[in-house]
Amino acid sequence: MDIQVIPYINEACWDDLAHKTVIVIDVLRATSTIVTALAHGCEAIYPVETVLEAKQLKQEHPSWLTGGERSCKKIPGFNFGNSPFEYLDDQFAGYPIILTTTNGTRAIRKAHRACTILIASLLNGRACASEAAALNKDIVLLCSGTQDVFSFEDGICAGQIIEELYGAVQGKDVELHIDDFGLSMLYAFRHIQPGMTETLLHCSNGKRLTKLGFREDVTYCSQMNLIQLVPIVVGDRITALPVRQSQLASQYH
């Protein structure tokens, strides 16, 4: 099983994705927020690239909610920003959410040629690795990055998922072939794992979000395997996959 890590969106060669499982990562904060919203009862998320698209979709479906950010800030007129804490409220359960963020939703839309697209963050890294291993196809870990620059936290999450993939294929007749970039991320992940929160608070996006008053978001998003849920992109929307029994069992080991 080939595991490739792409450092940011524009590095991806889209034609190569056809027969693969693509895992989209945007730890701070789009994919952490998606995982959180789905874990708290949101029915489906509709990722769109532009604010205009979001507004058009809202016009067609007035009962749907809108969320997202530009420059880390909530978009005027939208129900939510991009902080996972805004998506914890169960009163919104059952409503679809239209979401647009600067990098994360762009990565999701760009990955549409993949066989299967899963959504990962540190929060659900293990669940996502377990599902991807079960799909038994080559895996591309697509780090969203920030404005076409590699983001530390996305690379570290790729490292976490590779570590979890080793666990997921243990005892099976599967050999993982990690590319050089993935190998670097795995080792970096292993090195910083015990001090994840502290390290994330000190990377570029961690510092930027802290400055903007979102320190707690960084702390929240730095938690590993808090949520046992795998969002999957099907057509134009993201929903939660039912958790595999094997995965539930592994929690007790």
Add this chain to the structure above:
Amino acid sequence: MDIQVIPYINEACWDDLAHKTVIVIDVLRATSTIVTALAHGCEAIYPVETVLEAKQLKQEHPSWLTGGERSCKKIPGFNFGNSPFEYLDDQFAGYPIILTTTNGTRAIRKAHRACTILIASLLNGRACASEAAALNKDIVLLCSGTQDVFSFEDGICAGQIIEELYGAVQGKDVELHIDDFGLSMLYAFRHIQPGMTETLLHCSNGKRLTKLGFREDVTYCSQMNLIQLVPIVVGDRITALPVRQSQLASQYH
């Protein structure tokens, strides 16, 4: 002091290099070979991009020697390949060498807009970091990579140099601002440092070279700070900078 790590040649934005110190890295094997040759009495190295250029230069200077590789193999009619072991022989001391390799010499030529271009490998990481710190300009660590793909060993060497830069600026009023990619490489370096040789033997280029019979080259190139010498690119040639006194002193601490 800004420290930026570029994962492979085509990622570099050449216009940005004007006022910076660029450190070119191609651990397996071009820059390890350059450092080794200069440490063993070679007077100067002329890096050229193509075999044709090398042959033309040789015609103009029949006494000069020729070295290099294509697909890791020695070029027919050349004096040397790209194995550092071929450059240990002091009988060639004093002769300039014309060198062409697939990635390393290309990176060197591409970096010509930089203020200063230094050549680094694991062999001389500390010496190179010490010189770059003394130059007191923003630093770009340019990993050559392999055919426009990131190479593990180059990233790890960037991590080593960042670690050594911290040592070099210790006690001075200099703050290092490492970019996210550099931070990942620093942590990956810290994690694998105790098992450097073993890890390099198992990365893509390590495995490829081993298959081609160059296992000892990988082992040799994985040695850290074996050579106290900093090659510098001046115009069309590479020569050795005299070692700084401060650096010699630090060997005894």
